[in-house]
C-alpha cells in the first residue's frame with residue numbers, strides 16, 4: 723500500500739544554505755533538523771530529500787563528491803536517530819559547462835520529475851504527502867502533484883515569504899523544520915481522529931445483529947405485577 727511522505731528540500735531546509743556546497747567540511751545540519759526528521763519518521767511518514775545540484779553541471783563538484791557529502795549528512799542524522807528513506811538530486815542545468823549535464827531536464831525543480839520519480843520508486847501516496855522547502859520552486863512540484871506545501875523561514879525562506887509573487891500560497895509557513903514537523907504531525911493526528919470518527923459513525927449506522935437485539939423491546943418480566 724502506498725504511504726504518505728514528507729519530501730524535503732536539502733539546502734536551507736535540512737542543512738545550512740551556502741552557495742554550491744562542495745565539500746564535507748562545509749556541511750552543517752540546521753538546529754533541530756535531525757529531531758524533526760526523526761519525529762516525522764516515527765510518525766509513520768517516509769522522509770525523502772529532493773535537491774537541485776547544478777554545481778555538478780557547473781563543474782564545481784562531481785557526483786562522487788556529492789555522494790560523499792550525502793553519506794556524511796546521513797551519518798550525522800543517523801547519529802541523532804533520524805532516518806532518511808532516500809535522497810534524489812538533479813545534476814543538470816540548461817547552460818551547464820560540463821556537456822553531459824547540459825539539458826532542459828524534467829527533474830530540476832520547479833519541475834516535478836524528481837518528486838514523481840520518488841513517488842514511483844518508493845510507492846508514495848502524493849495526495850497524502852507534504853513538501854517542505856525554503857523557496858517557491860521547491861514547493862511548486864508539490865503543489866502540482868496535490869501535496870500539501872510548507873515554506874520554512876530558514877535559508878532563503880524569510881526573503882521568499884516577503885517576495886511571494888505567485889498567485890498561490892503555501893498551505894503553511896513555519897519558522898524552521900521543527901515547527902514544520904509539528905504542524906505536519908498535527909495534520910496527521912487530525913486525519914487519524916477524523917478516520918476514527920468515520921469508523922465509529924459507520925459502526926453506529928450498521929444494522930448488526932447485536933444492535934437489533936439491543937433495540938428490540940425488552941421481554942416483559944413475568945414476576946412483575948400487571
Ligand SMILES: [Mg+2]
Nearest residue numbers: 731733734856
Ligand atoms: Mg533550499
Ligand SMILES: [Zn+2]
Nearest residue numbers: 812814827829
Ligand atoms: Zn535534472
